[in-house]
Amino acid sequence: MIYVSRQEHFNAAHKLYNPAWSKEKNVEVFGPCANENWHGHNFDLIITVKGNPDPETGFVIDLKKLSKLIRAEVIEALDHKNLNLDVPFMKGKMASTEIVAQEIWKILEPRILSISKFGELHSVKLYETPRNYVEYFGE
Amino acid sequence: MIYVSRQEHFNAAHKLYNPAWSKEKNVEVFGPCANENWHGHNFDLIITVKGNPDPETGFVIDLKKLSKLIRAEVIEALDHKNLNLDVPFMKGKMASTEIVAQEIWKILEPRILSISKFGELHSVKLYETPRNYVEYFGE
Amino acid sequence: MIYVSRQEHFNAAHKLYNPAWSKEKNVEVFGPCANENWHGHNFDLIITVKGNPDPETGFVIDLKKLSKLIRAEVIEALDHKNLNLDVPFMKGKMASTEIVAQEIWKILEPRILSISKFGELHSVKLYETPRNYVEYFGE
Amino acid sequence: MIYVSRQEHFNAAHKLYNPAWSKEKNVEVFGPCANENWHGHNFDLIITVKGNPDPETGFVIDLKKLSKLIRAEVIEALDHKNLNLDVPFMKGKMASTEIVAQEIWKILEPRILSISKFGELHSVKLYETPRNYVEYFGE
Amino acid sequence: MIYVSRQEHFNAAHKLYNPAWSKEKNVEVFGPCANENWHGHNFDLIITVKGNPDPETGFVIDLKKLSKLIRAEVIEALDHKNLNLDVPFMKGKMASTEIVAQEIWKILEPRILSISKFGELHSVKLYETPRNYVEYFGE
Amino acid sequence: MIYVSRQEHFNAAHKLYNPAWSKEKNVEVFGPCANENWHGHNFDLIITVKGNPDPETGFVIDLKKLSKLIRAEVIEALDHKNLNLDVPFMKGKMASTEIVAQEIWKILEPRILSISKFGELHSVKLYETPRNYVEYFGE
Numbered sequence: 001m002i003y004v005s006r007q008e009h010f011n012a013a014h015k016l017y018n019p020a021w022s023k024e025k026n027v028e029v030f031g032p033c034a035n036e037n038w039h040g041h042n043f044d045l046i047i048t049v050k051g052n053p054d055p056e057t058g059f060v061i062d063l064k065k066l067s068k069l070i071r072a073e074v075i076e077a078l079d080h081k082n083l084n085l086d087v088p089f090m091k092g093k094m095a096s097t098e099i100v101a102q103e104i105w106k107i108l109e110p111r112i113l114s115i116s117k118f119g120e121l122h123s124v125k126l127y128e129t130p131r132n133y134v135e136y137f138g139e
Numbered sequence: 140m141i142y143v144s145r146q147e148h149f150n151a152a153h154k155l156y157n158p159a160w161s162k163e164k165n166v167e168v169f170g171p172c173a174n175e176n177w178h179g180h181n182f183d184l185i186i187t188v189k190g191n192p193d194p195e196t197g198f199v200i201d202l203k204k205l206s207k208l209i210r211a212e213v214i215e216a217l218d219h220k221n222l223n224l225d226v227p228f229m230k231g232k233m234a235s236t237e238i239v240a241q242e243i244w245k246i247l248e249p250r251i252l253s254i255s256k257f258g259e260l261h262s263v264k265l266y267e268t269p270r271n272y273v274e275y276f277g278e
Numbered sequence: 279m280i281y282v283s284r285q286e287h288f289n290a291a292h293k294l295y296n297p298a299w300s301k302e303k304n305v306e307v308f309g310p311c312a313n314e315n316w317h318g319h320n321f322d323l324i325i326t327v328k329g330n331p332d333p334e335t336g337f338v339i340d341l342k343k344l345s346k347l348i349r350a351e352v353i354e355a356l357d358h359k360n361l362n363l364d365v366p367f368m369k370g371k372m373a374s375t376e377i378v379a380q381e382i383w384k385i386l387e388p389r390i391l392s393i394s395k396f397g398e399l400h401s402v403k404l405y406e407t408p409r410n411y412v413e414y415f416g417e
Numbered sequence: 418m419i420y421v422s423r424q425e426h427f428n429a430a431h432k433l434y435n436p437a438w439s440k441e442k443n444v445e446v447f448g449p450c451a452n453e454n455w456h457g458h459n460f461d462l463i464i465t466v467k468g469n470p471d472p473e474t475g476f477v478i479d480l481k482k483l484s485k486l487i488r489a490e491v492i493e494a495l496d497h498k499n500l501n502l503d504v505p506f507m508k509g510k511m512a513s514t515e516i517v518a519q520e521i522w523k524i525l526e527p528r529i530l531s532i533s534k535f536g537e538l539h540s541v542k543l544y545e546t547p548r549n550y551v552e553y554f555g556e
Numbered sequence: 557m558i559y560v561s562r563q564e565h566f567n568a569a570h571k572l573y574n575p576a577w578s579k580e581k582n583v584e585v586f587g588p589c590a591n592e593n594w595h596g597h598n599f600d601l602i603i604t605v606k607g608n609p610d611p612e613t614g615f616v617i618d619l620k621k622l623s624k625l626i627r628a629e630v631i632e633a634l635d636h637k638n639l640n641l642d643v644p645f646m647k648g649k650m651a652s653t654e655i656v657a658q659e660i661w662k663i664l665e666p667r668i669l670s671i672s673k674f675g676e677l678h679s680v681k682l683y684e685t686p687r688n689y690v691e692y693f694g695e
Numbered sequence: 696m697i698y699v700s701r702q703e704h705f706n707a708a709h710k711l712y713n714p715a716w717s718k719e720k721n722v723e724v725f726g727p728c729a730n731e732n733w734h735g736h737n738f739d740l741i742i743t744v745k746g747n748p749d750p751e752t753g754f755v756i757d758l759k760k761l762s763k764l765i766r767a768e769v770i771e772a773l774d775h776k777n778l779n780l781d782v783p784f785m786k787g788k789m790a791s792t793e794i795v796a797q798e799i800w801k802i803l804e805p806r807i808l809s810i811s812k813f814g815e816l817h818s819v820k821l822y823e824t825p826r827n828y829v830e831y832f833g834e
Contacts, residue, residue, distance in 0.1 A: 001554070001556065002515045002518065002519070002551055002552070002553050003551065003552040003553070003554075004515065004550075004551045005549070005550050005551070005552070006548060006549060007547070007548040007549075008548075009268075011178050011179060011180055011268065012178055012179060013152040013176065013177040013178050013179040014179075016335070016336070018334055018335065020334075029335060029340075030335075031342060032218065032219035033219060035219050035220060035221070035225070037152070037220070037221035037224045037225050038152040038177050038179065038221050039150050039151055039152050039179055039218075039219040039220060039221070040150060040151060040152040040153075040177065040178055040179005040180055041150055041179055041180065041181050042180050042181045042268050042269070053511075053513065053515045053516065053519075056435055056437075056438075057433075057435065057446060057447075057511065057513070058433070058510070058511030058512070058513030058515055058516045059513055059515065060515060060551075062446075063549050064448060079171065079178075080171035080172060080174050080178040081174060081176070081178060082174070082176035082177050082178070085176045086174070086176050093336070094331075094335065094336030095336070096331065096335070096336030096337055098280045098282065098331045098336055098337065098338060099331065099336045101280065102280070102331075129148075129150065129181050130181070130285070131284060131285040131286075132283070132284060132285075132341050133282075133283050134280055134281065134282045134283070134338075135280070135281040135283070136280050136281070137279070137281075139279065140832070140834065141793045141796065141797070141829055141830070141831050142829065142830040142831070142832075143793065143828075143829045144827070144828050144829070144830070145826060145827060146825070146826040146827075147826075155613070155614070157612055157613065159612075160612075168613060168618075169613075170620060192789075192791065192793045192794065192797075195713055195715075196711070196713065196724060196725075196789065196791070197711070197788070197789030197790070197791030197793055197794045198791055198793065199793060199829075201724075202827050203726060232614070233609075233613065233614030234614070235609065235613070235614030235615055237558045237560065237609045237614055237615065237616060238609065238614045240558065241558070241609075269563070270562060270563040270564075271561070271562060271563075271619050272560075272561050273558055273559065273560045273561070273616075274558070274559040274561070275558050275559070276557070276559075278557065287824075289734050289735060289736055289824065290734055290735060291708040291732070291733040291734050291735040292735075294474070294475070296473055296474065298473075299473075307474060307479075308474075309481060310774065310775035311775060313775050313776060313777070313781070315708065315776070315777035315780045315781050316708040316733050316735065316777050317706050317707055317708050317735055317774075317775040317776060317777070318706060318707060318708040318709075318733065318734055318735005318736055319706055319735055319736065319737050320736050320737045320824050320825070357727065357734075358727035358728060358730050358734040359730060359732070359734060360730070360732035360733050360734070363732045364730070364732050371475070372470075372474065372475030373475070374470065374474070374475030374476055376419045376421065376470045376475055376476065376477060377470065377475045379419065380419070380470075407704075407706065407737050408424070408737070409423060409424040409425075410422070410423060410424075410480050411421075411422050412419055412420065412421045412422070412477075413419070413420040413422070414419050414420070415418070415420075417418065426685075428595050428596060428597055428685065429595055429596060430569040430593065430594040430595050430596040431596075449635065449636035450636060452636050452637060452638070452642070454569065454637070454638035454641045454642050455569040455594050455596065455638050456567050456568055456569050456596055456635075456636040456637060456638070457567060457568060457569040457570075457594065457595055457596005457597055458567055458596055458597065458598050459597050459598045459685050459686070496588065496595075497588035497589060497591050497595040498591060498593070498595060499591070499593035499594050499595070502593045503591070503593050546565075546567065546598050547598070572752070572753070574751055574752065576751075577751075585752060585757075586752075587759060649753070650748075650752065650753030651753070652748065652752070652753030652754055654697045654699065654748045654753055654754065654755060655748065655753045657697065658697070658748075686702070687701060687702040687703075688700070688701060688702075688758050689699075689700050690697055690698065690699045690700070690755075691697070691698040691700070692697050692698070693696070693698075695696065
């Protein structure tokens with residue numbers, strides 16, 4: 001079994017804000033991340049697929065196809081967008097990096113099976129900044 | 140003469156939008172950067188000071204003092220903010236990286252003279268993404 | 279379960295030297311790392327916490343609190359210090375990156391439980407240089 | 418148990434080309450990677466060894482020895498070479514990053530046991546570009 | 557005047573080989589870079605344009621247009637290619653990074669004037685590896 | 696004229712300490728950098744040479760020769776050393792990054808002329824940390 005990874009990126013605005021709380025509590029818990037006029041990041045996204053290489057190609061998955069899939073299904077929805085306002089799959093959810101990573105898993109897991117006979121999704125790694133990042137393995 | 144540099148960073152939201160134009164023209168010119176709900180970046184800021192080293196310290200400028208100055212006068216105003224809405228020195232200006240860099244020059248140039256007898260501001264370099272950046276030398 | 283990481287850094291001096299051995303044997307085994315007048319590094323430290331996100335915040339752990347904890351309990355003790363001479367928790371131990379990572383685990387593991395109901399320490403990753411690093415998972 | 422890693426690098430040419438297929442099918446499957454006149458990369462290779470630290474040195478493995486081993490047994494054979502034409506252990510195999518990583522495992526696994534009583538090979542991570550990489554754990 | 561930069565990349569094979577010399581002299585001068593079966597690199601290319609910002613857009617040059625121009629005129633000709641064999645503008649020239657950078661200047665300088673009223677080409681910076689790079693300012 | 700650069704690195708210990716001052720004044724001016732037991736860094740050194748390419752090789756300077764020169768004349772003296780105690784050319788000088796860069800200039804400038812007919816030293820850039828660096832152009 002080999003683990004194959006592809007990195008993509010997107011730029012987005014967000015704020016951390018729980019609508020069930022008062023503005024004061026949001027500022028107390030989230031600090032500057034709750035700024036009502038938003039802030040933003042250059043997000044780096046690393047998708048890892050695991051499997052055995054296809055003996056005819058030497059590939060677990062064609063990284064050009066994986067890149068195309070991630071761009072069509074994930075980056076298109078997130079790049080130059082507001083994670084709280086513009087993204088259908090984030091509606092009603094906290095716009096934290098943790099939750100974004102879990103939603104990306106739900107989108108990509110079935111679709112990767114449709115472009116590769118040999119690989120399956122292993123992990124979603126999402127950098128909010130070079131110093132803050134999360135990783136999700138599907139459970 | 141030695142050139143001494145200090146890198147700081149901030150996260151902010153912005154959009155590229157000329158209020159004298161229609162929404163259609165803004166989208167035509169700025170593309171996804173005109174998204175009305177904003178997008179954002181992790182900005183990296185590099186301030187370079189030039190001068191001869193103080194023979195007593197070996198320093199052109201104390202980088203701890205320079206870092207403190209940049210944080211107090213620039214980062215505090217920009218980090219976790221909206222460049223179009225929240226930043227006094229950007230009011231009425233296009234929120235492009237070029238203009239932000241020029242405004243940072245105006246703020247820091249006189250203040251650097253007040254913390255160093257040996258150095259003067261040489262350049263402001265501002266990365267909007269790892270692939271897009273600007274540099275300004277004051278004229 | 280999500281894995282959340284925070285990167286911090288410190289600069290320190292050290293040497294690799296086993297006091298039970300002769301100077302000759304130390305030089306033979308450790309080479310230039312045994313230089314009696316020390317050498318040093320910019321260390322990068324990545325702390326990973328695992329858990330389920332708190333439904334109210336979307337966080338496994340508040341990364342601002344995690345950063346503050348790491349700085350107070352670990353960086354404060356190591357930054358601009360000599361790992362062999364100045365650091366209480368390294369007294370009597372080899373100042374190798376492996377041992378420093380294990381000691382950082384011992385310090386942070388209980389304290390992370392005290393700042394997060396949802397997360398527990400997963401790993402300590404310590405870069406001595408961009409090309410040499412270690413990772414410890416607590417056992 | 419501690420995981421200790423060392424990064425090395427090499428520059429090489431290759432193409433993705435299955436000799437059992439027509440030129441047309443190769444271009445269809447591999448796209449520009451099948452360019453008959455080759456293309457190339459700066460590869461980064463990270464070797465991770467796991468084990469308990471030797472109490473006398475604080476080392477799982479001496480990273481100077483590990484670096485020397487990787488250079489002698491792997492980098493020497495790959496650096497400034499053509500992966501399809503010049504490398505004995507790649508003869509008759511697809512020159513994909515996946516296959517190169519598996520072959521590196523086969524070379525290093527027994528030899529690491531010969532330079533360390535405390536460590537064994539844990540993984541081979543190979544970056545073809547900063548955005549495309551694979552990792553192999555030996556099974 | 558502001559300096560605005562855009563980074564692009566390409567992967568290519570090449571060798572350093574002067575056809576006026578014997579094979580022995582090529583190996584003596586260029587060492588492993590003269591390997592007759594080629595080697596290759598991930599090249600990073602940074603194009604810097606200088607000028608005053610357009611008051612209507614805040615831009616010296618639209619970086620989306622600059623990126624599109626670099627990709628169409630330069631990357632398309634170099635990516636996944638052999639610099640000695642496949643690239644029309646390198647025919648009959650030494651495939652050194654220095655010469656590639658000078659040829660890129662010749663291609664881009666007039667074309668940048670055609671996409672920007674405010675900017676002109678300032679420099680071409682080309683990384684062959686993260687440790688080896690060249691910069692050309694047009695004269 | 697082309698500018699050609701080569702990056703090398705070294706790890707060293709140092710402290711900032713003016714022996715003409717009291718310990719108290721050193722701590723007041725240099726803060727934790729004055730720690731009497733030293734601290735250290737992974738230094739990155741970039742040497743830039745300028746000139747016209749040799750028409751026979753396409754090189755301003757052979758980067759393998761430049762690398763060998765930097766290692767023999769500079770890195771050998773600094774790597775795994777104490778900048779205040781172990782380095783002959785730093786004796787009696789403040790061990791600040793500014794001064795180290797100026798001393799490296801003095802060593803390399805004449806020697807580069809001896810290995811290249813086409814190039815001369817343009818600048819010495821020295822990173823003390825990824826966020827703090829200096830550059831010196833010889834005057």
